[in-house]
C-alpha cells in the first residue's frame with residue numbers, strides 16, 4: 001500500500017439496524033463505497049446526491065464517527081479501528097470536520113475565543129502562547145474575519161456565515177490534511193456562500209488541505225471540486241473529474257440532479273473565476 005494514501009475507504013457498506021424495541025426494516029445507507037485521498041496531491045472531492053442518498057453517512061464514516069458494517073476505512077494505511085493512541089491522536093488532528101449547522105458546534109455560554117483555546121490546549125498547535133495567539137489570528141484573518149471583533153463575541157452575536165467561517169478557521173488552526181465539510185454552505189445566503197467556497201479553494205491551494213465536500217448542490221461541486229462522486233440510494237453511480245461528469249453524465253439520476261440546479265445562478269460566474277484562479 002502506498003504511504004501516500006492519507007485516507008482510504010474500501011468497499012464500505014453501512015446498514016442501520018433498528019434498536020431492540022423498534023421493529024423497523026434495516027436501512028442500507030451506503031453500499032460498496034470507495035474513496036482515496038492522497039497526502040501528496042490535495043484534492044477537493046465532492047460527494048453529491050439528493051437527501052437520503054448516503055452522503056452524511058459516508059462523511060461520518062470518513063471522520064471515524066460511524067463504524068462501517070463491512071469494508072474498511074484506513075488512515076495512512078492502518079484501519080481506523082486498530083489505530084493506537086498516538087496514531088488516533090494524529091488522525092484526530094489530520095482529519096477535521098466542518099458541519100452544516102455551525103451553531104451546534106459552539107457552546108453558547110462561552111465567547112468564540114473558547115473554541116480556539118480548547119484547540120490550543122488539546123492539540124499541538126504552537127510552541128508558545130504568543131505563537132498560538134498569532135496562529136489563531138492568522139487563521140481568523142484567512143477566512144476574512146477580524147480577530148479583535150470575533151474572538152470576544154458570543155456565538156449568537158455572529159451571523160451563520162461568520163460562525164461557519166470560524167469553524168473553518170478552527171479546523172485550519174490544527175493544520176489538518178483533510179477537512180470533511182458536510183453541507184458547509186447550505187445554510188448561508190449566496191454572497192456568503194461564495195466567500196466560504198473561496199476559502200475552501202484557497203485552503204486547498206495555499207495550505208495543501210484536501211476536502212471531502214458533501215453537497216446536494218451540483219453547481220457548487222462543478223466550480224470547486226476536482227473529483228465528483230454521485231450517490232444514489234447509497235450507491236456510487238458516477239465518479240470522475242467533476243466537470244466531465246456534469247458535462248456528460250452517464251446516469252439518468254445525475255441528469256435529474258443537474259436539471260434540478262436553478263439557472264441562472266448568480267454565483268456561477270464568480271465561482272468559475274475562482275476555479276480558474278486555482279488551476
Ligand SMILES: Nc1ncnc2c1ncn2[C@@H]1O[C@H](COP(=O)(O)OP(=O)(O)OP(=O)(O)O)[C@@H](O)[C@H]1O
Nearest residue numbers: 016027029049050051052053054055056057058216
Ligand atoms: N442513525 C441512523 N439510523 C437509522 N437510519 C439512518 C441513520 N442515519 C441515516 N439513516 C438513513 O440512512 C439513509 C442515508 O442517510 P444520510 O443521512 O447518510 O443521507 P444524506 O444523503 O446525507 O441525506 P441528507 O442530505 O438529507 O442529510 C437515509 O435513508 C437515512 O434515513
